[in-house]
Amino acid sequence: MKIGILTSGGDCPGLNAVIRGAVLKGLTQHDDVEFVGIKNGWKGLVEADVYPLGRPQVMGISKQGGTILGTSRTNPFEYGGVERVREVMAETEMDAIVAIGGEGTLAAAKRLTDEGLQIVGVPKTVDNDLSATDYTFGFDTAVQIATEAMDRLRTTGDSHGRCMVAEVMGRHVGWIALHSGMAAGAHAILIPERKTSMDEICGWVDSARARGRSPLIVVAEGFQLDTMNDAHSERGLDAFGRPRLGGIGDQLAPEIEERTGIETRATTLGHIQRGGTPSAYDRVLATRYGMAVVDIVLEEQWGKMVALRGTQIVTVPFEDALGRLKTVPQSRYDEAAILFG
Ligand SMILES: Nc1ncnc2c1ncn2[C@@H]1O[C@H](COP(=O)(O)OP(=O)(O)OP(=O)(O)O)[C@@H](O)[C@H]1O
Numbered sequence: 001m002k003i004g005i006l007t008s009g010g011d012c013p014g015l016n017a018v019i020r021g022a023v024l025k026g027l028t029q030h031d032d033v034e035f036v037g038i039k040n041g042w043k044g045l046v047e048a049d050v051y052p053l054g055r056p057q058v059m060g061i062s063k064q065g066g067t068i069l070g071t072s073r074t075n076p077f078e079y080g081g082v083e084r085v086r087e088v089m090a091e092t093e094m095d096a097i098v099a100i101g102g103e104g105t106l107a108a109a110k111r112l113t114d115e116g117l118q119i120v121g122v123p124k125t126v127d128n129d130l131s132a133t134d135y136t137f138g139f140d141t142a143v144q145i146a147t148e149a150m151d152r153l154r155t156t157g158d159s160h161g162r163c164m165v166a167e168v169m170g171r172h173v174g175w176i177a178l179h180s181g182m183a184a185g186a187h188a189i190l191i192p193e194r195k196t197s198m199d200e201i202c203g204w205v206d207s208a209r210a211r212g213r214s215p216l217i218v219v220a221e222g223f224q225l226d227t228m229n230d231a232h233s234e235r236g237l238d239a240f241g242r243p244r245l246g247g248i249g250d251q252l253a254p255e256i257e258e259r260t261g262i263e264t265r266a267t268t269l270g271h272i273q274r275g276g277t278p279s280a281y282d283r284v285l286a287t288r289y290g291m292a293v294v295d296i297v298l299e300e301q302w303g304k305m306v307a308l309r310g311t312q313i314v315t316v317p318f319e320d321a322l323g324r325l326k327t328v329p330q331s332r333y334d335e336a337a338i339l340f341g
């Protein structure tokens, strides 16, 4: 059995641990399994850009950020779709593909599997917005990085008596903002799931200030004020034609300063949250996903992916990860909001 592995969509810490887990499990536990790496997501697949993946290629990589395979947001259906993928799999004698990616990658994998291709999945996203799984690797690391950054913003904020606005990732959901904001003791957490007014935000800033604190406001990039119809975007489109987000913190900061009279500074953490070494939690989760996905390939469970339920790795159909995002529930927001202001 020759298994191709690809990573697609935005990268995140832990991808290499999945790749290593899969290769080590396959090579040590089975005699007839070999692996090939597919470069740059679906792009490398349609271009037949593959290379053998053995133990030397995965040695020591679980602590390494990014993905040794490279990634892209290429849409395989724009480059020959099912026919081209079938052709490349035949040419390269690839029996099955492990697609490691988020909702978009898994949607593409589902369409290909529906046409008879042998594909299984591993869920990935720093945003933690996939509904089929309790946690995705990369999220814990991103929260840790964001929390450390906010701890730093608080000390400089305190020195100057300023309000600090920290913008984190989270295109459709506010999980990174909610967790890092709570961990750092933020005075408000602004998430895409809940539109909020400037009055409310400034109320929290004023009340923190009245208690002698230098306010910290955490905002997810996909957050919208109650006056906005779309998330803030000023950076054009991504490779899949979606607006690139980022910059809402810079938009909020001068408004907060003007309304409250408190000097305010914004910091956008951006891709720092996706780079560098994965946390121990993410390495373990990713390694377990990688090992488990080899089992579902050998069981020929095409159209399925591994997922985390509680502490168990389970198998679910691609559909479970599609169509519905795992948003922050109102109760989790309300719980965090008790500490605002
Ligand atoms: N519904 C779809 N059908 C087919 N292909 C899709 C679909 N949605 C997305 N894709 C393709 O899959 C690629 C990966 O999706 P996307 O860029 O959203 O990353 P992802 O896997 O969702 O990870 P993340 O968004 O968390 O970074 C897209 O760039 C696009 O080419």
Ligand SMILES: O=P(O)(O)OC[C@H]1O[C@](O)(CO)[C@@H](O)[C@@H]1O
Residues within 6 Å of the ligand: 010, 011, 102, 125, 126, 127, 169, 170, 171, 221, 238, 244, 245, 274
């Ligand atoms: O790396 P890119 O293409 O700029 O994408 C950034 C997007 O990817 C994510 O990190 C994960 O989907 C989002 O939070 C963010 O909007």
Ligand SMILES: [Mg+2]
Residues within 6 Å of the ligand: 009, 102, 103, 104, 105
């Ligand atoms: Mg996506």
